Amino acid sequence: MTNPAEAPKTRLVTCPACGGASLYSPANPWRPFCSERCKQQDLGAWASEDFRMPADVPPDDAPHGDPRTKN
Numbered sequence: 001m002t003n004p005a006e007a008p009k010t011r012l013v014t015c016p017a018c019g020g021a022s023l024y025s026p027a028n029p030w031r032p033f034c035s036e037r038c039k040q041q042d043l044g045a046w047a048s049e050d051f052r053m054p055a056d057v058p059p060d061d062a063p064h065g066d067p068r069t070k071n
């Protein structure tokens, strides 16, 4: 039953993005990811980690909080 011509030269690896099965072969240009989406996802993940901005910090020069605090 083992035909070398039909033996798969590819193998399955774990996709780093989704943890699913990914085809590790020249036919998969996004290897070791399973798809382009997963590859973009992974790149976006480290990019957002690197360029994360403290957007949750409110500006100090915004006195419109409690109306009783103004003179």
Ligand SMILES: [Zn+2]
Pocket (backbone or CB within 6 Å): 015, 016, 017, 018, 019, 020, 022, 033, 034, 035, 038
């Ligand atoms: Zn994936």
